[in-house]
Amino acid sequence: DTGVSQDPxxxxxxxxxxxxxxxxxxSEHNRLYWYRQTLGQGPExxxxxxxxxxxxxxxxxxxxxxxxxxxxxxxxxxxxxxEQGDSAMYLCASSSGLRTLHFGxxxxxxxx
Amino acid sequence: xxxxxxxxxxxxxxEGDTVTLNCSYEVTNFRSLLWYKQEKKAPTFLFMxxxxxxxxxxxxxxxxxxxxxxxxxxxxxxxQTGDSAVYLCAxxxxxxxxxxxxxxxxIKP
Numbered sequence: 001d002t003g004v005s006q007d008p009x010x011x012x013x014x015x016x017x018x019x020x021x022x023x024x025x026x027s028e029h030n031r032l033y034w035y036r037q038t039l040g041q042g043p044e045x046x047x048x049x050x051x052x053x054x055x056x057x058x059x060x061x062x063x064x065x066x067x068x069x070x071x072x073x074x075x076x077x078x079x080x081x082x083e084q085g086d087s088a089m090y091l092c093a094s095s096s097g098l099r100t101l102h103f104g105x106x107x108x109x110x111x112x
Numbered sequence: 113x114x115x116x117x118x119x120x121x122x123x124x125x126x127e128g129d130t131v132t133l134n135c136s137y138e139v140t141n142f143r144s145l146l147w148y149k150q151e152k153k154a155p156t157f158l159f160m161x162x163x164x165x166x167x168x169x170x171x172x173x174x175x176x177x178x179x180x181x182x183x184x185x186x187x188x189x190x191x192q193t194g195d196s197a198v199y200l201c202a203x204x205x206x207x208x209x210x211x212x213x214x215x216x217x218x219i220k221p
Binding site for chain 2: 033040041042043044045048056091093100101102103104105106
């Protein structure tokens with residue numbers, strides 16, 4: 001399967017802990033996006049990379065959130081000092097610049 | 113502020129019915145409008161629309177864009193239970209996608 005893959009599928013953590021998610025985009029795609037989705041809402045934009053450069057960050061991305069794409073391939077999203085409000089589905093998507101996103105299956109985060 | 117509004121928020125119909133889902137938008141720099149279908153996990157791409165009045169069609173699904181009135185519709189004819197999903201509309205504005213909240217469609221057998 002050469003689609004977008006995300007790991008882990010589900011993460012349960014206690015409030016205050018740090019978590020890190022990984023996204024492997026489609027190999028020829030130079031753009032990578034992170035979204036957060038809560039129940040009953042469309043995906044909310046978090047951040048976007050073109051190759052290894054982080055070009056855009058949402059105001060939603062507080063200083064507890066950081067994303068990297070060190071070699072322009074896979075990306076990681078880290079949340080420090082998790083809060084219950086961080087519980088959501090975190091979606092990664094990639095594109096080749098045609099604005100047709102290919103999504104991974106997401107990482108569901110539950111903060112207890 | 114850019115926004116995308118979908119209606120209805122939810123819809124329940126019987127198998128075989130035809131449904132029309134609506135998406136209206138107000139954005140600063142429209143580039144395209146996209147429709148996605150979301151079942152249990154991630155959204156899957158359906159259509160991308162950039163020009164007014166040109167219908168995109170895929171099987172029983174079709175969509176059209178009106179850039180003057182700032183809306184799009186997604187039609188599904190002869191609905192099947194497998195069409196049950198959340199249908200999301202997103203507008204590309206300045207290389208960011210602004211998403212609607214989705215229409216939850218339930219098809220009863």
